[in-house]
Amino acid sequence: MTESAKLLPQHIAIVMDGNGRWARQRFLPRLAGHSQGVDSLRRCVRACVARGIGVLTVFAFSSENWNRPAEEVSGLMNLLAKALGREVPQLNQDGVRLHFVGEKAGLADSVRQGLEQAERLTAGNQRLVLNVCFNYGGRWDIAQAAARLAAQGQPITEASLHAATALAHVPDPDLVIRTGGEMRISNFLLWQAAYSEFVFSERLWPDFDEAALDQAIASYAGRERRFGRTSEQIQAPQPA
Ligand code: IPE
Ligand code: IPE
Ligand code: MG
Numbered sequence: 566m567t568e569s570a571k572l573l574p575q576h577i578a579i580v581m582d583g584n585g586r587w588a589r590q591r592f593l594p595r596l597a598g599h600s601q602g603v604d605s606l607r608r609c610v611r612a613c614v615a616r617g618i619g620v621l622t623v624f625a626f627s628s629e630n631w632n633r634p635a636e637e638v639s640g641l642m643n644l645l646a647k648a649l650g651r652e653v654p655q656l657n658q659d660g661v662r663l664h665f666v667g668e669k670a671g672l673a674d675s676v677r678q679g680l681e682q683a684e685r686l687t688a689g690n691q692r693l694v695l696n697v698c699f700n701y702g703g704r705w706d707i708a709q710a711a712a713r714l715a716a717q718g719q720p721i722t723e724a725s726l727h728a729a730t731a732l733a734h735v736p737d738p739d740l741v742i743r744t745g746g747e748m749r750i751s752n753f754l755l756w757q758a759a760y761s762e763f764v765f766s767e768r769l770w771p772d773f774d775e776a777a778l779d780q781a782i783a784s785y786a787g788r789e790r791r792f793g794r795t796s797e798q799i800q801a802p803q804p805a
Pocket of ligand 1: 582585586587626627630641
């Protein structure tokens with residue numbers, strides 16, 4: 566791997582937060598913020614494709630977001646269904662492979678079918694894997710992985726549990742970005758983010774543009790990832 570390729574995260578994960586505040590600042594309903602959030606996601610996907618990022622994982626709806634007002638929850642479900650219909654053909658053309666990560670059982674049949682159709686259509690694409698975490702929680706993922714192993718009578722080890730998680734098809738995220746200024750994980754990627762680098766951006770998600778993404782990537786490039794080792798070990802020339 567070249568020195569510059571090492572500086573580019575292979576897998577970026579994003580907590581797309583701040584849509585509600587973006588709308589409130591403009592005296593708009595919260596859903597207008599979510600709708601703008603879809604536009605921001607489209608821009609971010611394109612930017613990742615252009616930069617050669619292999620995997621983008623985004624948090625779109627958490628297990629806990631069911632606790633929001635019913636009107637907002639149903640609005641978000643509709644927005645997902647509409648966005649799928651509108652965006653998937655272009656994503657497919659751009660070589661994006663879609664994966665939906667989360668508890669599909671909790672979703673309306675029409676939404677679930679739309680997700681599965683998009684996954685099937687884009688299954689052969691190789692430029693960027695886009696994982697959309699919807700009805701997802703890190704605790705749900707760990708529990709469902711453990712339950713699956715237990716049902717198969719398999720031993721629970723780090724490796725077997727990892728292989729049973731919902732993101733086993735991609736390497737762990739190198740960089741986790743949270744927009745909207747909050748500095749918390751909110752039940753995202755609890756297992757997979759064990760050694761991720763974190764960037765917290767004050768930008769609200771609809772305002773998170775290419776320049777903000779590049780800033781996060783530049784911050785990542787300046788980090789020393791030690792994985793428990795010492796700085797001296799990392800900097801010592803490796804034997805060929
Ligand atoms: C993130 O934006 C999108 C979802 C959680 C669905 P928010 O809706 O949480 O926006 P804020 O945090 O209220 O500004
Ligand atoms: C996290 O944002 C979930 C998504 C972005 C989908 P929230 O806005 O739901 O997080 P909290 O409630 O502020 O922790
Ligand atoms: Mg929020």
